Every structure is written in C-alpha cells, then in structure tokens.
Amino acid sequence: AxxxxxxxxxxxxxxxxxxxxxxxxxxxxxxGKGKEGREDVAKNEGYVSGYKNADTYDEAKK
Incomplete structure (x- = not known):
C-alpha cells in the first residue's frame, strides 16, 4: 500500500x-514509472553510434 x-x-x-x-x-x-523513467535504453547495434540508415544496404544494392 x-x-x-x-x-x-x-x-x-x-x-x-x-x-x-x-x-x-x-x-x-x-x-513511479519504474526502470523506464530512470534509464535511456540505447540500441547497441552496428559499429557507429547514431547511424540512421541501418539495414538499408541491401535495399540500395537492388
């Protein structure tokens, strides 16, 4: 309570x-909102932080 x-x-x-x-x-x-209110969850994918065109290489090659 x-x-x-x-x-x-x-x-x-x-x-x-x-x-x-x-x-x-x-x-x-x-x-309280819990963990969502305390942490910024970042995607740790790829080799350059902040890259905006992820998963577009195959589309451009077609």
Missing part, C-alpha cells in the same frame, strides 16, 4: 523536478 503522508506527497510531486527526474513519476497519478 502506498503511503499518503506529507513527505511522500512532496517527494513525488513532479512539479518541482527538473531534467530526467521529472520523467520518473507519472504526472497524473504520482506513481
């Missing part, structure tokens, strides 16, 4: 949060 005391309400009030911290809690319910 979630705590409803004043400290919990202040700590989960996202209006005062900035940057990535404000993404950790749902703005409507105040509930």
């Amino acid at each position: 979630a705590s409803k005391d004043g400290a919990t309400k202040r700590l989960t009030d996202v209006k005062g949060y900035t940057g990535a911290h404000k993404e950790r809690f749902d703005a409507d319910s105040g509930k």
